[in-house]
Amino acid sequence: MEQVIYCKVKVKKNHGLPPKIDSAEEDGLTSLYADIRTGASQCPLPVDDQVPVYHHIDNEKCRSLDRHLLNLHQELCLNKTDGSLGCHLCPLKWLLQGDDCYYYSDVTSRTWNQSQAHCRMMGADLLGIKDQEQQEFIKRTLKQRGEETYWIGLYRDGDDWRWVDGEHFNSSLFQIETQSSGRCISMITGSGYYQRDCESVNKWICVKKAVRI
Known part of the structure; x- marks a missing residue:
């Protein structure tokens, strides 16, 4: 299994909603804002190997979380050959395996x-x-x-x-x-x-x- 190190993501608070993406550095490591976990815990979990999709839920926080997760996915996830859509990320200075x-x-x-x-x-x-x-x-x-x-x-x-x-x-x-x-x-x-x-x-x-x- 290939070892992957992702870039560093800069985010900022968004008044209780999931964070806004500020910028991404291609040569860094991954740092994710904890509000993503907090927001995700309040919304239905995605099906395995799919990007979380909450736009059909009548909940603005979940829809906002969906938009930010999709943005993160587009910025950070490598093109995958196994047909799956999601990916896994680690904090700064950590290594990803599986x-x-x-x-x-x-x-x-x-x-x-x-x-x-x-x-x-x-x-x-x-x-x-x-x-x-x-x-x-x-x-x-x-x-x-x-x-x-x-x-x-x-x-x-x-x-x-x-x-x-x-x-x-x-x-x-x-x-x-x-x-x-x-x-x-x-x-x-x-x-x-x-x-x-x-x-x-x-x-x-x-x-x-x-x-x-």
């Missing part, structure tokens, strides 16, 4: 709990790896960043390993290298997954759902 956005930190000064708290502040969680395709994407992107250690969202819960979303760890996906009595898991570029003391400091990876327009 339906998800990934954030790789650039500092090394956070514990596991601090890293998770930072992810939550951005509406995300520490990385949860749930399938082989996702794991391969993470490995490819980490190779481009040099040898580093990153916290992921896997921790010891009693006798089991659990992801931060509550799902149990599937040990068939990868093996955890036991090198300490730590209860949190880090991922080392080009190496593997290791137990670490949760109070040690590392970089971290966050993940959250992309904004769909």
Whole structure:
């Protein structure tokens, strides 16, 4: 699946209605105004793989949202060959893969709990790896960043390993290298997954759902 980075969108408030598009920079990354989410939550959801269409709804806010989403779609969405009309966007400094956005930190000064708290502040969680395709994407992107250690969202819960979303760890996906009595898991570029003391400091990876327009 192709990795796509979109441009930065400048918007301004519109007195409680969805934001007006001010301008777009082709060489930037994506930044979307939170009112789009707020407006969308008040309107019927679109059918999968379609651009939201609210013009048939007797609600001016929904019709206004529809117009702005269509404008965003025209500005940002690449031409697609699979026949679908919508696309997914990520915030500034995040990478898009499938339906998800990934954030790789650039500092090394956070514990596991601090890293998770930072992810939550951005509406995300520490990385949860749930399938082989996702794991391969993470490995490819980490190779481009040099040898580093990153916290992921896997921790010891009693006798089991659990992801931060509550799902149990599937040990068939990868093996955890036991090198300490730590209860949190880090991922080392080009190496593997290791137990670490949760109070040690590392970089971290966050993940959250992309904004769909």
